[in-house]
Amino acid sequence: MTAAPGRTPSRLTLLERVSEWWFTPLPRGRVAVLRTAVYAFIWLDVLLIRPWVFDHGTVPGDLYQPLFVGRWLPLPTPTPLVTIGIAVALLASAAVAAAGRGVRLAGAAAFCLYLEWMLIAFSCGKVDHDRFAFLVALAVLPTVGPARWGDRTSDPATGWAVRSIQVAVVATYFLASFAKLRFGGLGWVNGATLTRAVLRRGTFLVQPLLQSPWVLKAGQYGIMAFELASPLLLLIPRRIGYIMLAAAVAFHLVTFAAIEIIFHPHPLCLLSFLPLERLPSPTDWHRRRVKYGRGPERSGKPRPERAAASS
Numbered sequence: 001m002t003a004a005p006g007r008t009p010s011r012l013t014l015l016e017r018v019s020e021w022w023f024t025p026l027p028r029g030r031v032a033v034l035r036t037a038v039y040a041f042i043w044l045d046v047l048l049i050r051p052w053v054f055d056h057g058t059v060p061g062d063l064y065q066p067l068f069v070g071r072w073l074p075l076p077t078p079t080p081l082v083t084i085g086i087a088v089a090l091l092a093s094a095a096v097a098a099a100g101r102g103v104r105l106a107g108a109a110a111f112c113l114y115l116e117w118m119l120i121a122f123s124c125g126k127v128d129h130d131r132f133a134f135l136v137a138l139a140v141l142p143t144v145g146p147a148r149w150g151d152r153t154s155d156p157a158t159g160w161a162v163r164s165i166q167v168a169v170v171a172t173y174f175l176a177s178f179a180k181l182r183f184g185g186l187g188w189v190n191g192a193t194l195t196r197a198v199l200r201r202g203t204f205l206v207q208p209l210l211q212s213p214w215v216l217k218a219g220q221y222g223i224m225a226f227e228l229a230s231p232l233l234l235l236i237p238r239r240i241g242y243i244m245l246a247a248a249v250a251f252h253l254v255t256f257a258a259i260e261i262i263f264h265p266h267p268l269c270l271l272s273f274l275p276l277e278r279l280p281s282p283t284d285w286h287r288r289r290v291k292y293g294r295g296p297e298r299s300g301k302p303r304p305e306r307a308a309a310s311s
Contacts, residue, residue, distance in 0.1 A: 019200070021163070023156040023160050024152035026155075027153065027154050027277035029147065030272070031158050032276075034046075034165070034276065035098060036098055036149075039094040042091065043091060046090065049264065050121060052082050053083065053087075057120070066119060067119055067123055069115070083120060084118055089109070089113055095105075103142060103145065108142045131266075134266065137269055141161060143157060144157050150277065151277065155196060166234060169270060173227045177227035180227075189217075189220045189221050193220050194212055201261075206259070249267070
């Protein structure tokens with residue numbers, strides 16, 4: 001989206017500036033890589049990471065307390081047949097969408113089915129906030145249409161989808177700080193929050209910090225500061241944006257090393273901030289490897305650098 005005729009960038013309204021940023025054309029190759037990662041994760045999530053969702057189909061129906069969306073829509077109470085049917089349909093649609101076939105229809109089906117899968121998972125207990133950005137990604141990726149790895153063609157539809165995922169990532173961090181203050185108050189940063197976490201599930205790497213609680217308390221202030229500053233992620237490709245992206249990656253790595261919590265699939269959505277369109281497709285990579293990577297004795301063709309040196 002560009003400035004209206006006769007309007008200079010300095011005279012754009014706030015809404016126009018936001019619209020111009022949100023619909024900035026971005027390469028379609030970024031969506032292609034995100035699709036591969038997002039739909040592949042669905043398989044990991046259903047079969048390896050959270051297979052316990054299947055168990056919710058066997059619990060008594062009166063224990064199923066659907067979330068707001070589940071109360072608003074006429075969704076069935078989970079049963080073994082329902083959960084297995086949803087899982088099979090979800091995995092099938094994710095596989096089709098990951099292959100780049102019928103991305104609009106298969107992608108939309110994957111979003112609806114995964115949303116129902118999450119309702120089954122979290123209508124019997126707590127709700128994990130690390131699924132928000134992933135659900136937004138599933139919702140917006142089908143709107144772009146066909147895309148392939150390495151495609152540098154830019155359009156506003158890709159920009160809108162990628163920006164939506166980025167905003168969802170930032171909102172997850174930023175609103176988490178308000179949730180901490182809402183339910184924990186200032187005691188979240190001033191109390192023994194991380195000390196309790198380390199006592200419950202801390203690894204050998206952080207157990208010694210129990211002897212220095214001030215370090216853990218400093219970590220609580222650091223987490224709060226990071227979450228409040230998370231909107232700086234939206235300044236990518238400026239340097240401060242990439243610094244915040246590195247801080248986000250470090251936060252998740254340290255959290256996993258300390259208390260074995262990774263908040264997946266939220267870190268996967270951080271890929272939306274990277275220029276993924278620069279990645280070659282797996283097919284192109286394999287073709288180059290066959291052509292140049294096995295040496296002249298097997299491919300029959302010299303490597304490009306060797307040919308240049310000999311000439």
